[in-house]
Amino acid sequence: MATPRKVLHSSPPDGGWGWMIVVGCFLVTICTRAVTRCISIFFVEFQTYFAQDYARTAWIHSIADCATMLCGLGFALCYSPAIAMVGKYFNKRKALAYGIAMSGSGIGTFILAPVVQLLIEQFSWRGALLILGGFVLNLCVCGALMRPITLKEDHENPSELHKQEYVSKAQKQDLKQISMCSPLMKEWSHECLCHCSWQEYNFLLMPDFMVLAVSVLFMAYGCSPLFVYLVPYALSVGVSHQEAAFLMSILGVIDIIGNITFGWLTDRRCLKKYRHICYLFAVGMDGLCCLFLPVLQSFPLLVPFSFTFGYFDGAYVTLIPVVTADVVGTPSLSSALGVVYFLHAVPYLLSPPIAGWLVDTTGSYTASFLLCGFSMIFSSILLCFARLAKKIKRTHLRSLAKDANIKQQIWTNGTIAYSVAGELDQKDVEMLAIDTNSYCNR
Structure with missing residues (x-):
């Protein structure tokens, strides 16, 4: 078969087939993030069937989330590439495109939460998982929608296209010929490959990216346990199973509004340069919601919590790839997003079991939710102080340049x-x- 001809685009098209990429990413987030969130509804079923405590049962959800962010397995092969593709196709309307694409997580949670509860009641947790597995097979359809795009800046950036062309030539050489080469040739080719790899990941030493990475660690630690323990906590304060599932549905549908509204707002010219501030504000607000959660012990009080937490959760989830692109640039976005989502893995793995251990030890959810809230607030404060320090440094350098009268x-x-x-x-x-x-x- 003839290989498809690659068309060189001078800039992201901001439309056209890009909207199909958005649809594909939208479906991917439904089949990955929404399904993972719905494991929270299975939590009580798993705990009752296997007769285990909170900490051990939480490993089921934490391992699923960790594998998605850490490995090249399962959901990870779909989630990160789909998000990176949206960034390749959009520039001017990037935040809006991400808002629509990432809203699949909220829409999926809104629809799947009550459906999963009904499936558990009708077919037990085993049958419900089988049906969810069949639904997740739609990821094959999403993959068929993805078309790679070649931008002009990829040719200008040696860390992308030039690297790929150079490395492909080195890798396509016959292994027998390489084995017959002199040791000097082998060492030279190895150094070239290492240099090309370094060109792809040189953003790791950028101060802005390092601060963002540390902030992401604390943010991921704080947000993960709530999706695991919201339903068990609601049941522990006397909320029925249907109402507890409805809380997840509320959180999901408001998540959609947060995705789209924050995506549209931060694409406006007046707010475009304040995307970092919008991101840290959303993360801080979610942290405050977690701090107040132990006081809310009835269904009418938990509903406003689901509204508030869901809205700001959708906001900062939309802005993660946008802020990452602003820090490292579009050519390095795919690699940078891989690192950012990789950093989610360890907190996602550890935070639910730690929160479960605190519940088992203290007999209440208060310590777990407080730890989550303070972790997210610290993530927001860290970014805030980093931006203030950068602004002060710029002001100081400008004053020095003015005093020295150096052009x-x-x-x-x-x-x-x-x-x-x-x-x-x-x-x-x-x-x-x-x-x-x-x-x-x-």
Whole structure:
């Protein structure tokens, strides 16, 4: 079969087949994140059937989330690539596209939460899991919608297309020929491959990305246990099974509103440069919601919590890839998103069992929810202080440059060259020219 011809785009199309990519990512988030969230509804069933405590039962959900973010297995093969593809197809309307795509998590939770409860009642937890497994097979359809796109900036950035072309040539050489080469040739090819790999991941040493990475660790630790323990907590305060599942549905549908509204708002020109602030605000608000959760011990009080937490959860989930793209740039977005979601893995693995251990030890959910709330608030504060420190540093450098009266010439690649000629006064230059002319006339 003939290989499809690759078309070089000067910039992301911001439409066209890009909307099909958004639809594909939307379905992927339903089949991955929404299904994973609904494991919370299975929590009590697992705990009763296997006669285990909270900490051990929580490993089921935490391992599923961790594998999605950590390995190249299962959901991970669909989730991260679909999100990266949206970033390739959109630039001006990137936040809105991500808002629509990521809203699949909320819509899926809204629909699946009551459906899963009905399936458990009709077919037990085993039959419900089999039906969910058949539903997840729709990921094959989503994969068929994905079409790779080649941008002009990929050609200009050596960390993308040039790297791929160079590495592919090195990798396509026959292994027998490589074995016959001299040790010097082997060492040279190994150094070239390492250099190309470093070009792809050189954003790891960027201060902004390092702060974002640490912030993501605390944010992921704080958000994961709530989706595991919201239904068990509601049942422990006297809420019925149907009402507890309805709380997850509310959280899901409001999550959609947060996805789309924050995506649309942060695409506006007046808010585009404040995406970081919107992100840290949303994370901090979710942390405050977790702090107040132990006080809410009835269904009428838990409903406003689901509204508030769901809205800001949808907001910051939408902004994670947008903020990451603003920090590292579009060419490195795929690799950076892989690292960001990889960083979710360890908190997702550890936080639900730790929260369960606290419930088993203290006999209440208070300590678990407080720890989650303070973790998310610390994540927000860390980003806030980092931005303040960066702003203070810029102001200090500007004042130094003004006092020294040094002209700065900014080149297209972002480096700064200092002109020595800027230290000379224009009048002195004119006087020097006059003296030179008079000397020549003599």
